[in-house]
Amino acid sequence: MSILCTRPSAIKMSPIVHALQQNDAFDSVVCVTGQHREMLDQVLRLFNIKPDHDLNIMQANQDLTSVTTRVLEGMKTVLQSVKPDWILVQGDTTSTFAASLAAFYQKIPVGHVEAGLRTQDIYAPFPEEANRSMTSCIAAMHFAPTESAKQNLLAENIKSQHIAVTGNTVIDALLWARDKVNQETNWSSVFGSEIQNLINQKQKIILITGHRRENFGDGFERVCTAFQTLAKNHPEWHFVYPVHLNPNVQKPVKAILSQLPNFHLIDPLEYAPFVYLMDKAKLIITDSGGVQEEVPSLGKPVLVTREVTERPEGVDAGVAILVGTDAEKIIRETESLMQDEKRYAKMAHISNPYGDGHAASKIIDALLRFKS
CATH class of the missing domain: 3.40.50.2000 (Glycogen Phosphorylase B;)
Structure with a gap:
């Protein structure tokens, strides 16, 4: 089950959703939290992704506590219904951490996309640094975008066999979108x-x-x-x-x-x-x-x-x-x-250090290796 939360999260998860849908080894299920409702829906339309489950958590003037509790409650019901073998979360949103915690409570392993980013300052950025660090404590598989991110995870005593350096899926999404948008002049x-x-x-x-x-x-x-x-x-x-x-x-x-x-x-x-x-x-x-x-x-x-x-x-x-x-x-x-x-x-003219546009396929390969 892939969890899509905000617009940036959906952009970065879309290549993975497409790759899972094209691979017969997986039964792909998509759940959106709706943390950024309107902006999230724009990305879903662009990448032609139709969610199987929608928590629709957005409320006017809600704070981080409200987001966390609403995702926890919503994910509890979805996870009990679907019983996925894995959930995949991305990045450092409050929905990412809350969905990971909900999966942990039901002993469902978590794969963390874009794992290992750190500033070493819990309040910068806020609340993202804490969200991603706590998600790393829960995750069973860590898809680090760069070697530097992997080193951050190793420094936190995460075992190397649970880390795969894949590049960042945002590059996959960007190159796909650039080709699409430049058809319109x-x-x-x-x-x-x-x-x-x-x-x-x-x-x-x-x-x-x-x-x-x-x-x-x-x-x-x-x-x-x-x-x-x-x-x-x-x-x-x-x-x-x-x-x-x-x-x-x-x-x-x-x-x-x-x-x-x-x-x-x-x-x-x-x-x-x-x-x-x-x-x-x-x-x-x-x-x-x-x-x-x-x-x-x-x-x-x-x-x-x-x-x-x-x-x-x-x-x-x-x-x-x-x-x-x-x-x-x-x-x-x-x-x-x-x-x-x-x-x-x-x-x-410097090459992009964040990836080559093939991160999603590397994540799928790593999942298959980990499963076997």
Whole structure:
């Protein structure tokens, strides 16, 4: 049974669901928790996945405790009905941990996709660092995306025979989606004709995302102030920002950036048009973990607006730069990549350390070996 929770989780689990459905050795069942209802449903439609079970846990203004208890109660009923041999969970959402705990209570083994990511700071990111660490305590099989993630697991006394290094399934999903979205040449109905015209005219675009809780408040204001300076100093560049709906993001972004003529604030995007924008942008600035992993496969440098990252491989390989929320550093590193063509080209041509697009098949192979 595959558990899909949020939009990023569904994106990363979709290649595994497809691989399981195509393999006669498995009877594939899909359960969604609905932690991010609307955004989750968008991904299910894109990847043509029809859930067998839907916990539909979303309620207005629910907190982490409510999410945890509702997933535990919902999974209890589903697991008692289906009695799966395994459940597969992904990443570090609250639903991931709660579903793993529900399976543990029924002595059903858990396979953890994207296992072993660590910052070593339980509150950064919050609550993800704790969620993934506790899931590792429960899991019987750990699918680590990188060798570094495997080493983190070994350091926690997890046996090597229970770990498989597979690469990250987000690369599988990205390459599949890129081929699909580039069959459509006009996305103006999604993000407007102004941005589509910029793309058609091959204007220089910086794509921005931001949503991390740990950056709320002063951190977001510093980041937005840096963007304001960059936009004013470089009117020949265009900045496209799909703004997260959280008021902690909306308020500073609109207050600081909405009046700039080369800054384009748009509504959050479904995955397909977002992949299209990533593919057409010159540079990405983000605090998203998934985007950090995806961008190198598109040949783009990425600046990460976080103080620490559980994905150090991109920084170590030279495809990502950790800039935090330091306005001066954001400006300095962005302008360097705007102006230094050799540095830009060097970063853009480094192979993606997070995978080769075949992670799902490696996970299936590892499951079959573990079963035997």
